[in-house]
């Protein structure tokens with residue numbers, strides 16, 4: 001489904017000067033995600049996760065290397081297969097237009113793509129799918145809790161029945177108990193819908209629950225890629241450190 005090969009990405013370093021230096025953010029990043037996989041990309045803040053997700057979403061270009069979605073560059077793939085890729089971001093507040101009612105936020109992508117696809121789903125059926133009461137349909141974003149609003153963003157993301165879903169720190173800013181509820185919802189959707197997913201997070205614990213493989217990104221490099229069932233056998237010092245943090249947390 002997704003093949004990332006030898007990707008490098010730099011940004012100009014801040015500051016003045018004639019010969020501006022560049023900051024290396026991704027260096028020689030390669031991995032594959034197969035159709036049906038739920039793959040986790042785990043790394044600390046600043047490791048390059050969001051940069052990589054922008055490249056995968058086709059919002060930015062790599063300096064070198066290739067990113068292919070079903071053999072095509074991501075921007076072309078998205079254009080051709082409108083609605084087949086969806087993303088849920090960490091910041092649910094700015095992801096939802098404050099002037100729109102919840103039902104309109106959820107239906108935004110379907111309306112945008114309705115020239116090609118007749119609309120069969122309704123806001124209410126999507127709300128039901130993500131565990132939201134239909135009484136919230138005519139409310140505005142500021143009238144919902146963080147967990148409810150992230151459910152709205154998930155309903156919007158799945159409305160077009162995407163083939164490829166990117167969850168970019170999608171539960172990171174929620175309370176732990178709400179995180180657990182959203183992970184349960186994603187688990188249900190995973191079983192019901194035929195989707196490939198890239199779940200980006202800084203926290204191994206949240207993604208390991210849902211994903212069948214984990215990639216560890218450290219300082220712009222994938223230091224290890226392993227099936228979740230083999231997590232106990234990670235080899236790299238970085239992955240061991242993240243894993244130990246989870247194990248310690250469970251024991252304490």
Ligand SMILES: Nc1ncnc2c1ncn2[C@@H]1O[C@H](COP(=O)(O)OP(=O)(O)OP(=O)(O)O)[C@@H](O)[C@H]1O
Nearest residue numbers: 011012025043044045046047048049050051052202
């Ligand atoms: N547009 C940009 N211009 C310059 N530098 C950038 C740009 N985007 C990201 N960076 C830098 O690239 C590095 C990686 O940032 P990125 O946001 O990809 O990391 P991250 O792993 O997603 O971190 P976080 O979890 O904190 O969001 C950081 O040092 C950041 O300052």
